Amino acid sequence: MEEIRVELEERSYGIFIGSGILGSIGGKFRKYEFSPKAALVSNPTVYGLYGEAVVDSLRNEGYEVTVILIPDGEEYKDFLWAYHILSRLLKAGLDRKSAVLALGGGVIGDITGFVASTYMRGIAYMQLPTTLLAQVDSSVGGKTGVNHYLGKNMIGTFYQPRLVWIDVDTLKSLPKREFLAGMAEVIKYGVIWDREFFDYLVTERERILSLDPGCLTHIIGRSCEIKADVVSRDEREEGLRAILNYGHTVGHAVETVTGYRRYLHGEAVAIGMVCEAEISEALGIFDRAEAAEIKSLIESYGLPSTAGDALEADSMLKAMALDKKAVAGTLRFVLPEEIGKVRIESGVNEDVIRGVIGD
Ligand SMILES: NC(=O)c1ccc[n+]([C@@H]2O[C@H](COP(=O)([O-])OP(=O)(O)OC[C@H]3O[C@@H](n4cnc5c(N)ncnc54)[C@H](O)[C@@H]3O)[C@@H](O)[C@H]2O)c1
The missing domain is CATH 3.40.50.1970 (Rossmann fold)
Known part of the structure; x- marks a missing residue:
């Protein structure tokens, strides 16, 4: 244990x-x-x-x-x-x-x-x-x-x-779709905090998907360790804790715009993580090859990386502005700088967001 x-x-x-x-x-x-x-x-x-x-x-x-x-x-x-x-x-x-x-x-x-x-x-x-x-x-x-x-x-x-x-x-009795949605949050920890863990998720994919107890204990343990570390430093989300919201600014908007019916929370976060990596890339903060690595890992776990034509930019922007994590209407994004390291960025230009989400 x-x-x-x-x-x-x-x-x-x-x-x-x-x-x-x-x-x-x-x-x-x-x-x-x-x-x-x-x-x-x-x-x-x-x-x-x-x-x-x-x-x-x-x-x-x-x-x-x-x-x-x-x-x-x-x-x-x-x-x-x-x-x-x-x-x-x-x-x-x-x-x-x-x-x-x-x-x-x-x-x-x-x-x-x-x-x-x-x-x-x-x-x-x-x-x-x-x-x-x-x-x-x-x-x-x-x-x-x-x-x-x-x-x-x-x-x-x-x-x-x-x-x-x-x-x-x-987890043996959990429907597969629910399990995979949880994997989106696990992948998130790799992106925001730990490159080595991200790589583990790439190399051990099959054992994880076959619910190997040792692998599960490791990935759950490492995820909890990262969350515990972040929460210990900022319990009430006054600063650092916000990095746990990587993928969630866009993800919540995806859930809102699709009426909470089309995607499970983790699936929407998966789409959000890909979009936010692309926003970071468009701003010149993040390397294209690393953004592609995130997308590919997400897809390899059977998670959606795009909502296709379901997302209309105006509705998405409106939903993001109403999110309770937006402070005084200013959008905040958690953007990867490299896999394992993120920064919080306010005031991302709307055109950049539109460019990534599409119309
Ligand atoms: N407090 C937080 O920090 C935080 C963070 C993220 C999400 N949330 C909240 O978590 C909720 C979503 O949680 P969830 O994804 O676990 O959904 P859930 O609690 O609805 O569980 C999903 C489904 O799986 C079933 N289930 C649960 N365990 C099972 C098992 N072992 N075998 C078979 N079926 C099982 C449930 O009965 C349910 O039908 C949302 O309300 C969200 O707001 C809270």
């Missing part, structure tokens, strides 16, 4: 990654001396696959576990379902020393973290992520939240988990 630390002084925590570790969460949980009443939040899909192993493990350690399921889907990551979970916690009698566990993908992790941050002014929560995206991204770093009908993730908090417990075996 690999352990990675997120260093945030008194809020520091460990990320544990291994194969077949889900059923041993109880022993780990015991070390925290929480109240005997705990809750597990999940959805029927994930709970049906892994719920019993987790609940049995906690019950074997003497915990009384309330299971709270919400329907499966992004549309349920909202205030009403958060309210529902809060009500269940109150009815079950969880107290300020209780802990909540999130078992599932980013939707479950985000809403559970949000609930934990507000229940009795904040109780402990643990992440047991079961999608690749959640394992390498959403479960680490403490961004929690729910959607509002006026915008995604518009309501939320920064609230760190006590522990992240990643069992790579859960």
